[in-house]
Amino acid sequence: MIKNLKNKIKKIVDVRVRLLRDQQHQNQQIIFNHSQLKQLFSEDCFIPFSGWAISPSTILHVLNDITINERKCIIEFGSGASTFYIAKLLKVLKSDAIFYSVESDEKWANELKRQLKIHGVSDYVRVIYAPLKKVPDNYSLEEQEIWYDTQILEETFNGQEKFDLILVDGPFGGSTPYARYSAIPFLRKLTLDQASVFLDDIHRTDEAFILKEWEQLLGRKAKTEERYGFFKNNSSFEVKPFQLSKPAL
Numbered sequence: 001m002i003k004n005l006k007n008k009i010k011k012i013v014d015v016r017v018r019l020l021r022d023q024q025h026q027n028q029q030i031i032f033n034h035s036q037l038k039q040l041f042s043e044d045c046f047i048p049f050s051g052w053a054i055s056p057s058t059i060l061h062v063l064n065d066i067t068i069n070e071r072k073c074i075i076e077f078g079s080g081a082s083t084f085y086i087a088k089l090l091k092v093l094k095s096d097a098i099f100y101s102v103e104s105d106e107k108w109a110n111e112l113k114r115q116l117k118i119h120g121v122s123d124y125v126r127v128i129y130a131p132l133k134k135v136p137d138n139y140s141l142e143e144q145e146i147w148y149d150t151q152i153l154e155e156t157f158n159g160q161e162k163f164d165l166i167l168v169d170g171p172f173g174g175s176t177p178y179a180r181y182s183a184i185p186f187l188r189k190l191t192l193d194q195a196s197v198f199l200d201d202i203h204r205t206d207e208a209f210i211l212k213e214w215e216q217l218l219g220r221k222a223k224t225e226e227r228y229g230f231f232k233n234n235s236s237f238e239v240k241p242f243q244l245s246k247p248a249l
């Protein structure tokens with residue numbers, strides 16, 4: 001009886017210790033990723049990082065890809081902290097890459113433009129304000145109703161070279177079911193075969209499902225991390241952020 005009880009307590013303690021170890025490891029990884037991101041901006045600079053911002057590991061992965069695989073034509077959906085980091089990286093690299101940031105909220109887009117100017121990086125990104133409108137049937141998934149105004153996007157990208165990096169972190173998840181699905185069907189003809197594609201927030205049911213749908217559309221298998229999924233081309237260099245090792249128990 002006492003032996004049984006001891007075994008039960010040991011099991012509970014083991015599970016708890018494992019959970020704490022994993023949580024601590026995750027926190028250390030976030031701190032490490034943030035320290036990497038801090039390299040881009042000087043001491044007297046502040047980039048707002050709210051609960052709406054992209055996860056540090058996703059943006060670090062994207063920045064590694066831009067640098068190591070010399071991405072030339074980049075697009076993100078959903079502007080914010082990610083926009084600052086990408087624009088600043090392009091400046092630091094003296095890159096001539098084109099970078100579009102598509103935003104559905106006009107006030108947010110204008111505020112962002114103002115801050116991009118303050119930080120001296122507004123020449124490295126084209127912020128496109130495209131409000132959410134009824135999504136054409138050929139770009140929608142199940143009950144999805146809206147997406148960025150495709151007419152504005154079509155006009156903007158007319159004659160544009162093909163994208164080699166796509167980052168999808170918008171529209172915000174609550175706007176409609178499967179809110180982020182349309183990026184890949186819409187951009188399919190405008191995307192290079194070897195493009196890398198990132199989708200943030202795949203811990204949510206909608207985004208996890210979207211990633212599966214994109215696998216069919218792109219004919220490629222996605223890889224997943226805790227918070228994001230991505231498609232990479234086998235011919236490109238490895239760009240996954242450095243992972244701290246977990247302490248042994």
Ligand SMILES: C[S@@+](CC[C@H](N)C(=O)[O-])C[C@H]1O[C@@H](n2cnc3c(N)ncnc32)[C@H](O)[C@@H]1O
Pocket residue numbers: 050051052053054077078079080081082083103104105108169170171172
């Ligand atoms: C997931 S957020 C995009 C985050 C962005 N990629 C970043 O790294 O900060 C999706 C949308 O939420 C809106 N948004 C972003 N930050 C917000 C905030 N702090 N409060 C309210 N809405 C916000 C913007 O319209 C944005 O396009």
